[in-house]
Amino acid sequence: MGRFDNYNVDLKGLKAGSLNLNFDLDNAFFANIDGEEFQKGAVKAVVTVSKNRDVYDISFTLNGTVVVPCDRCLDDLEIEVAAENALKVRLGENYTEDGDIVVVPEQDGGINIAWYLYEFIALALPMKRVHAPGKCNHEMTGKLKKHSYGSFDEDEEAVVGEREIDPRWEGLKNIQIEEDI
Ligand SMILES: [Zn+2]
Numbered sequence: 001m002g003r004f005d006n007y008n009v010d011l012k013g014l015k016a017g018s019l020n021l022n023f024d025l026d027n028a029f030f031a032n033i034d035g036e037e038f039q040k041g042a043v044k045a046v047v048t049v050s051k052n053r054d055v056y057d058i059s060f061t062l063n064g065t066v067v068v069p070c071d072r073c074l075d076d077l078e079i080e081v082a083a084e085n086a087l088k089v090r091l092g093e094n095y096t097e098d099g100d101i102v103v104v105p106e107q108d109g110g111i112n113i114a115w116y117l118y119e120f121i122a123l124a125l126p127m128k129r130v131h132a133p134g135k136c137n138h139e140m141t142g143k144l145k146k147h148s149y150g151s152f153d154e155d156e157e158a159v160v161g162e163r164e165i166d167p168r169w170e171g172l173k174n175i176q177i178e179e180d181i
Pocket of ligand 1 (some may be wrong): 072135
């Protein structure tokens with residue numbers, strides 16, 4: 001049995017009405033999928049398949065969390081996922097895409113949805129993936145800053161800056177401001 005055989009959805013064998021499938025996607029699943037965006041998580045997937053004429057509508061409801069590297073400090077960052085998505089599939093000659101419909105060979109009679117599960121979660125992730133202000137790994141951001149030029153969030157810079165100000169300089173800063181006026 002292949003790693004993702006559990007994710008084969010038999011379309012040809014679908015009886016009248018609809019089919020509900022539940023999957024618990026865990027770290028092992030995401031590690032096996034080996035996607036670029038993330039490799040760890042815990043997501044519950046509810047998949048519903050229904051047939052309308054010769055088109056199968058597959059809907060996905062995804063809820064859980066995934067772990068991505070923080071854009072700022074590279075430490076693990078847990079992100080909540082709540083996504084809905086849909087796929088239209090019909091049986092045909094060859095594996096291809098026809099507009100927004102995926103065509104799978106009649107002889108296969110079904111579709112493996114493992115990669116779609118991963119991809120729909122990846123699509124739901126925000127562009128900016130950073131810890132809440134002050135929650136980054138400061139040791140790491142300090143190291144990274146030395147090798148980069150202004151790619152860090154200004155809020156975070158401010159927090160780090162304030163902490164690093166030596167109280168003895170605090171007075172000098174005020175004097176300088178007075179001189180400017
Ligand atoms: Zn961070």
